[in-house]
Amino acid sequence: MPLIRLFPAEPRIPFLAVRYWFLAIAMVLMTGSIATFFVQGLNFGVDFRGGILMEVRTEAPADLEDMRSRLGALDIGPVTLQEFGEPTDVLINLQRQEGAEDAQMEAINAVRAELGDEVAEYRRTEFVGPRVGEELRRAGMMATLLSLLGIGLYIWFRFEWHFAMASLLALVHDVIVTVGFFSFTQIEFNLTTLAAVLTIAGYSINDTVVVFDRVRETMRKYKKKSVPEMLNEALNQTLSRTILTSVTTLIALGSLYAFGGEVIRGFTAGLIWGVVIGTFSTIGIAVPLLYYLGLKRATMQTAGESGKEQAGNPSAG
Amino acid sequence: MVHISRAQLFAVIVVMLAGLLFALPNLLSRATLDQLPSWVPNQQVNLGLDLRGGSHLLLEVDVDGVFEEQLAGFVDSVRVELRRANIGYTGLGLEGNSVVFSLRDTADVDRARDVLRDYIGDATLRISDDGSGSITLSDQAMAERRISVVQQSIEIVRRRIDETGTREPTIARQGEDRILVQLPGVDDPQRVKDLLGQTARLSFHLVDEDVVPGVDSVPPGSRLLPAQEADPSGQVRGYVVRNRVMVSGDNLVDAQATFQEGQPVVSFRFDSVGAQRFGDTTRNNVGRLFAIVLDEEVISAPVIREPILGGRGVISGSFATQEVQDLALLLRAGALPAELTVLEERSVGPGLGADSIAAGETASLLGLVLVMLFMAAAYGLFGLMAACALLLNLILILAVLSGLQATLTLPGIAGIVLTIGMAVDANVLIFERIREEVRNGRGPVSAIDIGYRQALSAIIDANVTTLIAAVLLYNFGTGPIRGFAVTLAIGLVTSMFTAIMITRLMVVGWLRAGRPKKALPI
Numbered sequence: 001m002p003l004i005r006l007f008p009a010e011p012r013i014p015f016l017a018v019r020y021w022f023l024a025i026a027m028v029l030m031t032g033s034i035a036t037f038f039v040q041g042l043n044f045g046v047d048f049r050g051g052i053l054m055e056v057r058t059e060a061p062a063d064l065e066d067m068r069s070r071l072g073a074l075d076i077g078p079v080t081l082q083e084f085g086e087p088t089d090v091l092i093n094l095q096r097q098e099g100a101e102d103a104q105m106e107a108i109n110a111v112r113a114e115l116g117d118e119v120a121e122y123r124r125t126e127f128v129g130p131r132v133g134e135e136l137r138r139a140g141m142m143a144t145l146l147s148l149l150g151i152g153l154y155i156w157f158r159f160e161w162h163f164a165m166a167s168l169l170a171l172v173h174d175v176i177v178t179v180g181f182f183s184f185t186q187i188e189f190n191l192t193t194l195a196a197v198l199t200i201a202g203y204s205i206n207d208t209v210v211v212f213d214r215v216r217e218t219m220r221k222y223k224k225k226s227v228p229e230m231l232n233e234a235l236n237q238t239l240s241r242t243i244l245t246s247v248t249t250l251i252a253l254g255s256l257y258a259f260g261g262e263v264i265r266g267f268t269a270g271l272i273w274g275v276v277i278g279t280f281s282t283i284g285i286a287v288p289l290l291y292y293l294g295l296k297r298a299t300m301q302t303a304g305e306s307g308k309e310q311a312g313n314p315s316a317g
Numbered sequence: 318m319v320h321i322s323r324a325q326l327f328a329v330i331v332v333m334l335a336g337l338l339f340a341l342p343n344l345l346s347r348a349t350l351d352q353l354p355s356w357v358p359n360q361q362v363n364l365g366l367d368l369r370g371g372s373h374l375l376l377e378v379d380v381d382g383v384f385e386e387q388l389a390g391f392v393d394s395v396r397v398e399l400r401r402a403n404i405g406y407t408g409l410g411l412e413g414n415s416v417v418f419s420l421r422d423t424a425d426v427d428r429a430r431d432v433l434r435d436y437i438g439d440a441t442l443r444i445s446d447d448g449s450g451s452i453t454l455s456d457q458a459m460a461e462r463r464i465s466v467v468q469q470s471i472e473i474v475r476r477r478i479d480e481t482g483t484r485e486p487t488i489a490r491q492g493e494d495r496i497l498v499q500l501p502g503v504d505d506p507q508r509v510k511d512l513l514g515q516t517a518r519l520s521f522h523l524v525d526e527d528v529v530p531g532v533d534s535v536p537p538g539s540r541l542l543p544a545q546e547a548d549p550s551g552q553v554r555g556y557v558v559r560n561r562v563m564v565s566g567d568n569l570v571d572a573q574a575t576f577q578e579g580q581p582v583v584s585f586r587f588d589s590v591g592a593q594r595f596g597d598t599t600r601n602n603v604g605r606l607f608a609i610v611l612d613e614e615v616i617s618a619p620v621i622r623e624p625i626l627g628g629r630g631v632i633s634g635s636f637a638t639q640e641v642q643d644l645a646l647l648l649r650a651g652a653l654p655a656e657l658t659v660l661e662e663r664s665v666g667p668g669l670g671a672d673s674i675a676a677g678e679t680a681s682l683l684g685l686v687l688v689m690l691f692m693a694a695a696y697g698l699f700g701l702m703a704a705c706a707l708l709l710n711l712i713l714i715l716a717v718l719s720g721l722q723a724t725l726t727l728p729g730i731a732g733i734v735l736t737i738g739m740a741v742d743a744n745v746l747i748f749e750r751i752r753e754e755v756r757n758g759r760g761p762v763s764a765i766d767i768g769y770r771q772a773l774s775a776i777i778d779a780n781v782t783t784l785i786a787a788v789l790l791y792n793f794g795t796g797p798i799r800g801f802a803v804t805l806a807i808g809l810v811t812s813m814f815t816a817i818m819i820t821r822l823m824v825v826g827w828l829r830a831g832r833p834k835k836a837l838p839i
Contacts, residue, residue: 010756057668105510105659122504123669129660132375136795143793150785158778192728195790195798199735199805202786206739206779210746213775241749244695245742248688252738255684256731261676263367263669264731271735 015235015283016228016291022284026173029277033180042183045190046126048140050133052094052108055124056115061087070114076107085262089123096130104129124263140194144175147198151205159212166289167208170281174204174274181273187266196267200274203249207242207282214238215290227295231287246279321825329818333709339716362718365726365800366499368674370667372506374498375491376513378470379656380463384414384454387440391416391452393560394436397538402432412451414459420448466654467494474498474657476650477512495660504666513657516612517647519566521598522558524606524618530555542608544615546635556615558608563598564591572648574641575631581641582633585648592628600624611644677730684734685711692741696748698838702823703744706815710740713811714804723807726800736808742779743816746772751837761837765824769817776817780809 015022046053064081067090071079077095084091092111097103104127112122128136148171156164178197182189214234222230250272257268339358342350350359366373388411395418399406405421406429420429426444433442439458444450454462467490474496475488487499498513500506525539535541535557544554568591575584587595599607599621608618609632616634636644689704696703714733718725751768759767787809790802 055669100658102658109507121666121668122664123666125662125664127659127662129658132661139793143789146793147786147789150789151782154782154785191794191798192801195728195794195801198786198790199801202783202805203739205782205786206742209778209782210775213778217771237753238749241742241745244745244749245739248691248741248745249735249738251687251691252684252734255687256680256734258680259676259683260680260731260734261673261727263673264727267728267731271731 011236011239013236013239014232016232016288019284019288019291022280022288026281026285029177029180030173033177033183036180036183040183040186042179042189043186045188045193046093046128046133047190048133048137050096050128050130052092052097052104052111053124053126054092054094054108054111054122055084056090056092056119057086057121057123058088058090058118059120060118062090062118064090067115071111074107074110074114076110088120089262096133136191140191143194143198144201147201148172148175151201155205155209155212158209159216162290162293162295163212163216165293166286167205167212169289170208170286171201171205173285174200174277174281177277178270178274181277182270185269187269192264192267193270196270196274199271200278203275204278204281207245207278208286210241211235211238211282211287212290215287228291231291235283235287242279242282246275249275321822325818326822329822332713332814333819336709336713336716339720340712342719343715358720360719360722362715362725363722364670364674365724365729366501366663366670367665367727368670368677368725368730369501370504370665370670371499371501372503372509372662372664374500374506374510374513374659375661376474376496376498376657377660378467378494378496379658380466380494383462383466383655384459387438387454388414388416391437391440393537395433395452397560398432398436399429400537402428404429404432406450415451415453417449417451420444420450423448463494467496469654470657471496473651473653474513477647478509480646480650481509481512483509496657502667504664506662506664510659510662512643512647513653513659515647516653516656517566517644517650518612518652519569519648520562520610521564521595522561522608522610523563523598523602524608525557525559526606528557530557533557542610542613542615545611545617556606556608556618558610558615558618563607564594566648566652568592568594569648572645574638574645577631577633580633581636581638582631583636583641583645583648584629584631587628589628592626595628595630596624596626600626673727673730677727677734681711681730681734681737684737688737688741692744696744698827699744699748699751699820699824702820702827703741703748703816705823706744706819707737707740709819710808710812710815711737713815714808717807717811718804723803724800725804728798729800729804732801732804733808736805736812739783740808740812740816743772743776743813744820746775747816747820755837762828764837765828769821773817776813780813784809 062083064083068079068081071081071092077097080093082091082093083089094107094111097107108125108127112119148168151171152164152168155167175197178200181187182193187193211234214237215231218230218234218237219227225233253268253272253275257265257272260268339360342359343361347361350361353359392409392411395406395409395416399418404425406418407421409416409418411417420426423446426446426448429450430442430444433452437452439454439462441453441455441458442450443453471488471490475486478486478488478498478500483500483503485501487497489497491497498509500509503509525536528535528539530541538561539557539559541555541557544556546554564587568587570586570588570591572583572585575582577584603621603623605621606618607621609616616632619633632644685707689707692700692703692707694700711733714736717723747768750772751764754764754767755761784806787802787806791799791806794802
């Protein structure tokens, strides 16, 4: 049986030569992300902004206009309605109500009373008080910062500072561009999508580490090649794996996006974007940055001699 | 790496058998499981509320309200008792966690101490010689009180929820003064919220009949309380009741909803202490009004016609039948020591939960099949082996989830699907390496040996970094996110095992069987 070969056995793509292009793309992506973030911000879900979210299934296909005007007439502040997957499924978003927690309960009850018999099923009701929303926001930021830090420290421990710095910068890029994605698409940003961002950080670094591992090995193997040459060789040697793993992950995520249900579709979209971005950042940012950060073979050898390298990683050459 | 010791082989077999054993209950019905002998693992995956349907409520216990109330009580005691003892004072007021006052005459210092000592409970009374006095809630007393108030609240919440017949509720303390309530199968928690929304503090007071409510000023030691039922004229009525609690709801041992003269009423029974006090009060106050107060509202204030000595009575008012039933329930379960506020509520109906499970199953199975096919197409026989390892990985994830009774949520299912995609990474790394070594002119055995050996450090580094992200997600996340972190972490660990050990076993088995030695099917 002929096996699928996505790439020639030994590709010789001059990645390092086009590093300016990669970095330019990265800069554009980041600038764009930051710009959309400041222009339209994130569409914070109920988790982070506090407020009320209800998912209802109506008896007949929902008349959103009618519902909107009727719910809008209630004294519960702005109401946003959107169809959610099916014509009979409606997502109702209420702003945080003025006043204490009791006021939120009253708003939920007001909506229920107004919709009455039209609704076949209250599929989901979520209410997050202002204080909890604030706490969740803070915890989310902490989680993101700490995971970046934790991952950076691990890389530093396993490799050395050039690698840690390069992977950390690539990660920051991934996080910014992913947040930009959520801002640009205005997909609801909630606790679950935050989990997507952190997972992307994990995936992207996973990818980066594999290439770095190869860089380290290549540098020990060759005594005479220049650093860019070696970086390029490491990238080419791992390219097939990079692409294959991205493909299998994207296959699984694609299946989740198509069939996993409406509730986690935004989350899955973020993951899919992140896998692409994470793969790009390894090739286009992390490795070129290694070069710019002045990685030299000498440092690798010293590090190896000082016993910082893992024992189970003898040179193959 | 091409040699596998007996011990390794044995370990792999044991792990896989245990995995199958723990994963198996998920394929059987509950009824079948109950018939199995007890030593067989019979736990199914524990589904989160977002999958099985149910409500999640985060409540806050208003402990500060308890302190405020306590301090207000001290202010009241100082006012009433010092006046009764004819001790002059000025500047009575609150200052942080203290009640402060100063005595007009420094000669009264000792007497004031004696008078107030009985009224301050665990607070600290200080009256210095210059006549300035304070009653302070110490930090330690407050901390202890906080703990006991929250614990007591949890107990009462539990009792009230148990009375509603909810099955398997989870009621747990969270943080300092919060209570997490999870009610599987309850998709509209309104009734539970109603029940938890009242403190249900019941007390019996004598009515101060010398004072006309709303006209005369309320004397110290009494307070004006609204009545539950409005006057026929439509005006809100009130009663001036004595602050002193004659009998409290704490002494109730039973309360039942019943009917009296066609009206729904709550009949109650006191314990011996309560019966004694109730008897004494009614005997000494025949002909006076006796107010029944629930949460600072007078339910009714009947005239005491005769001493009630049996410790039994009824509470009547303008109640609907449901209200009487709820009141009886609340009185039976006991009063909450503090008010509760709902900070967060998430409820999922059974329909959405079932849909999510179905969607999750479809997505994971399809993802699994597609990734398996892709691996076979990309790596041939070795790819098939990796596909088998992937299947075993899924079984192991299921087994660990069941065995640990970790909660599977919808994002958790997403975590499993993501793991399916990422789990093959280890095999991809190994196989790519083997291909490379073959290209470099190594023989099959040597290529496989080097492939596994060389790929290992990258695999470990890559997985540990993702694991770091998963651990942080678990620490900072709540509910469903934790579910995602758990399956992601479990998946990472099991996939390292299956991708490295299981495929190696298969590859080595294949080598030993003496298949073509020239070209590797990869």
